[in-house]
Amino acid sequence: MNAVTQKKTIALPRNRLYSIIAIVAFILFAFIADRFFDAFTLRVFNLCAIYIVLALSLNLLNGFTGLFSLGHAGFMAVGAYVSALLTMSPQLKDMNYFLVPIVPWLHNVTIPFLPALIIAGLVAALVGFLIGAPVLRLRDDYLAIATLGFGEIIRVLITNAQPITNGAQGLKGLPRFSTTFAVWAVAGLMILFMVLLMRSSYGRAMKAVRDDELAAEAMGINVFRVKVTSFTVSSFWAGVGGALLGHMITTIDPKMFTFMLTFNILLIVVLGGIGSISGSVISAVVVTILMEALRFLDEPMNLVIFKTEGMPGLRMVVFSILLMVMIIYRQRGLMGNEEFSWDMLRGLFVKKGRKGGDHV
Amino acid sequence: MTLSLLFQHIVNALSLGSLYALIAIGYTMVYGILRLINFAHGDIFMLGAYVAFYGITLVSLPWWAALLVSIVFTAFFGVGLERVAYKPLRDSPRISIMISAIGASFLLESLGVLIFGGRPKGVPVPDVLSRVIHFGSVSMVTISLIIPLFTFALLGVLLWIVNKTKTGMAMRAVSTDIEAARLMAVDVNKIVSFTFGIGSLLAAFGGIMWSFKYPQLNPLMGVMPGLKCFIAAVIGGIGSIGGAVLGGFLLGIIEIMMVAFLPTLSGYRDAFAFILLIVVLLVKPTGLLGKRQAEKV
Numbered sequence: 001m002n003a004v005t006q007k008k009t010i011a012l013p014r015n016r017l018y019s020i021i022a023i024v025a026f027i028l029f030a031f032i033a034d035r036f037f038d039a040f041t042l043r044v045f046n047l048c049a050i051y052i053v054l055a056l057s058l059n060l061l062n063g064f065t066g067l068f069s070l071g072h073a074g075f076m077a078v079g080a081y082v083s084a085l086l087t088m089s090p091q092l093k094d095m096n097y098f099l100v101p102i103v104p105w106l107h108n109v110t111i112p113f114l115p116a117l118i119i120a121g122l123v124a125a126l127v128g129f130l131i132g133a134p135v136l137r138l139r140d141d142y143l144a145i146a147t148l149g150f151g152e153i154i155r156v157l158i159t160n161a162q163p164i165t166n167g168a169q170g171l172k173g174l175p176r177f178s179t180t181f182a183v184w185a186v187a188g189l190m191i192l193f194m195v196l197l198m199r200s201s202y203g204r205a206m207k208a209v210r211d212d213e214l215a216a217e218a219m220g221i222n223v224f225r226v227k228v229t230s231f232t233v234s235s236f237w238a239g240v241g242g243a244l245l246g247h248m249i250t251t252i253d254p255k256m257f258t259f260m261l262t263f264n265i266l267l268i269v270v271l272g273g274i275g276s277i278s279g280s281v282i283s284a285v286v287v288t289i290l291m292e293a294l295r296f297l298d299e300p301m302n303l304v305i306f307k308t309e310g311m312p313g314l315r316m317v318v319f320s321i322l323l324m325v326m327i328i329y330r331q332r333g334l335m336g337n338e339e340f341s342w343d344m345l346r347g348l349f350v351k352k353g354r355k356g357g358d359h360v
Numbered sequence: 361m362t363l364s365l366l367f368q369h370i371v372n373a374l375s376l377g378s379l380y381a382l383i384a385i386g387y388t389m390v391y392g393i394l395r396l397i398n399f400a401h402g403d404i405f406m407l408g409a410y411v412a413f414y415g416i417t418l419v420s421l422p423w424w425a426a427l428l429v430s431i432v433f434t435a436f437f438g439v440g441l442e443r444v445a446y447k448p449l450r451d452s453p454r455i456s457i458m459i460s461a462i463g464a465s466f467l468l469e470s471l472g473v474l475i476f477g478g479r480p481k482g483v484p485v486p487d488v489l490s491r492v493i494h495f496g497s498v499s500m501v502t503i504s505l506i507i508p509l510f511t512f513a514l515l516g517v518l519l520w521i522v523n524k525t526k527t528g529m530a531m532r533a534v535s536t537d538i539e540a541a542r543l544m545a546v547d548v549n550k551i552v553s554f555t556f557g558i559g560s561l562l563a564a565f566g567g568i569m570w571s572f573k574y575p576q577l578n579p580l581m582g583v584m585p586g587l588k589c590f591i592a593a594v595i596g597g598i599g600s601i602g603g604a605v606l607g608g609f610l611l612g613i614i615e616i617m618m619v620a621f622l623p624t625l626s627g628y629r630d631a632f633a634f635i636l637l638i639v640v641l642l643v644k645p646t647g648l649l650g651k652r653q654a655e656k657v
Contacts, residue, residue, distance in 0.1 A: 068455050070462075134642055140454055141397050145590065146641055149634030152587075156631035259583075263466055270459055313473030313579075320467035327460045328448050 015342040034180040043248070044292045046180055049187035050244045051284040055268040056194050056277065057237035062266075063275030063337065064198065065230040066210030067136070068144045070262055071151030072238050075124045077158055077257035079239025080246035081165055083120035084174050086111050087247075096171050100162045113177040117186075117243050124239020125232050127154070132231035136224065148259065159254040170253025178248035186244060190237060194277045197233075206230050210275075264291070267323050272334050279335030287319075294318060364497040369620045375504040375573060377612025378511035382566035383589035384596070384604035385518065386559030392535040392599035393555050395454060399461040400441060401563055402586015403468035406579060408434040408564025409571040410476050413483055423486040431564045438560025439553045447549070465586075472579030483575035490572075507569050514562065515605060521558075522601065531555060535599065584630060591637040597650025606648060611636070 033045050054076070061067045085093075089110050093102050111119075135146045158165045165171075197203045205226045208216040217223050246252045264287070272283025297314040326333060338344075383405055390398045408430050415426030445464045449457040489503040522528040533541040534551045542548050570585070571577055592611045596603025611633060619626045640647060 062455075068458070135638065138641055138645070141395075141458055142594075142641060142645070144458065145397060145594070146638055148587070149591075149637050153631045153634050156628055160627040263462065266459070266462070312478055313470040316466060316470035317474055320463050320470060324445060324460055324463035324467065327456055327463065328445070331452065331456055 046183045048285045048288045049183035052187045053190045054241040055280040055284040059280045061234045065206040069147040071147035073257040073261040074151035074154035075235040075238035076242025079120040079124040079242035082123045083116045083243035086116040120243040121236040121240040125236035128235025129232045136227045174250045275337030276335035278340035367498045373613040373616035375507040377609035378508045380612045381605040381608030382562045384592040384608040388593040388604035399465040402582035405563040405567040406582035409567035412568045434564035435557040435561040438556045442556040480578040483571045588633045597647030603649035
């Protein structure tokens with residue numbers, strides 16, 4: 001709760017050197033990964049980047065502004081759909097919309113990925129602003145349930161707006177734009193954005209609102225405006241993350257964006273430490289890899305001594321228990337609300353992990 | 361619309377409303393005492409339905425015996441859940457305990473998928489409950505009549521417990537001020553357990569009745585009713601049992617009538633409850649029957 005007394009680390013030249021080396025090493029690693037990894041491993045590697053974006057955007061709300069929101073999947077859905085509709089070619093749209101034709105004004109729109117990604121974020125931000133303005137008057141658990149509700153409403157609207165979104169059939173064959181370069185560039189940008197934001201007066205205002213709303217108000221902070229800003233910015237990045245996810249999986253449908261998805265991101269944020277940028281980054285990488293690595297739990301196993309049938313659900317059992325154990329026994333998560341630094345690493349010396357979010 | 365059809369809709373609305381009311385009571389009582397949205401409540405509802413189902417199909421118990429066994433089992437399960445997942449966090453920030461509740465909910469759902477299987481199961485509805493009775497031109501299934509009757513009976517018992525017994529008085533004391541209640545020698549842990557027991561019992565009963573009325577089970581069947589009933593509790597005024605009942609009936613009736621009279625909107629059926637919730641929260645945050653609470657600073 002003493003976020004104001006943030007440690008002012010004297011930027012030792014040596015530490016800066018380490019950081020530069022780490023970043024360069026990571027970029028090299030990404031190039032190697034892009035060239036030599038098999039399709040599945042590369043996909044997991046890139047998924048890490050997307051989850052970094054999503055986790056940080058949720059942490060901006062939950063961790064830094066103290067607003068407990070559960071509607072993240074809704075904003076991701078908005079972003080994914082907007083970007084998909086803007087980038088798909090008219091032929092592709094004809095193939096998808098065979099039950100109900102697409103509205104004419106969307107049929108012929110095809111723009112490049114980068115503007116589509118930005119527009120996806122902006123539309124999600126607009127939706128976030130429109131929802132946030134009324135809902136952010138609520139507190140704590142009421143806010144959580146109201147945002148959860150809006151997430152569901154967005155999903156129901158997408159399911160029912162068939163001429164625009166193709167309803168429950170979803171969209172198939174999205175252009176595969178989420179390359180290694182694209183996703184990690186966005187993730188890097190997001191990390192940079194968060195670090196700079198938290199050092200700026202806006203970030204400090206958000207932390208002040210989180211720690212003590214009354215005191216923040218007394219210090220002349222417009223609490224409501226800070227909350228709405230945070231919510232809108234978070235929605236922007238959720239939209240961008242959703243769009244990246246859509247262009248990676250190349251198939252989207254409303255069922256993808258249920259509360260389950262929000263749960264995964266919440267899990268990352270809680271495990272990493274509510275209110276820690278580096279915690280979210282590390283945790284996003286670990287959880288994404290675990291999610292994929294533990295997929296074998298759901299499948300039939302041959303453990304030499306005995307064979308098990310497929311056990312769908314076991315993976316989620318593990319993750320739910322992980323979340324509960326973490327929140328009951330170690331509420332601060334991996335990093336609490338502190339940030340990674342080389343000095344901290346020196347203190348632990350054996351522990352691996354770096355700022356770029358590499359292998360952990 | 362013929363009169364008999366309208367009647368059928370009314371009966372359906374009443375039985376759905378009763379089921380919502382039964383679940384909403386669990387939310388409202390737990391919230392009243394711990395200020396916690398028990399996200400796992402909908403999954404307790406699911407558990408109750410499954411236990412009764414296995415009682416009937418595996419152990420071939422008569423349906424009423426399966427119902428009793430399931431209710432007792434689920435009540436104890438609810439108490440155990442509180443001990444494991446919520447009690448250690450009672451003094452933590454409210455968000456922590458809520459995250460734990462979300463985790464518990466996902467745990468129960470995925471355990472459900474793991475143990476019961478993800479595929480939906482058909483429920484063998486006992487003959488007594490699936491018989492069709494005719495009143496002139498109106499015909500209805502017995503279960504639709506039995507649900508409201510049982511609900512009112514259970515409600516009567518609950519209100520008697522809360523208002524007339526010593527335990528009920530202790531419950532009200534804990535919900536008013538947990539610290540003061542402890543000073544008055546109320547065993548808070550026992551009361552919290554008792555509350556979870558009653559809430560889970562009602563949810564289990566609701567779940568079993570639900571599975572007889574809509575005879576299909578799946579491990580995620582509790583999610584939507586769970587969310588809607590929490591909404592019902594908020595609409596009625598969270599913390600108030602009468603409010604939960606009112607909210608449950610209101611939601612059930614509106615939902616059935618919306619689908620009956622405005623079929624074009626039936627795709628929005630699930631969104632409707634949330635819209636109602638947001639309107640209520642913004643206009644009258646304490647709900648219809650909620651008491652005005654001073655904001656503690």
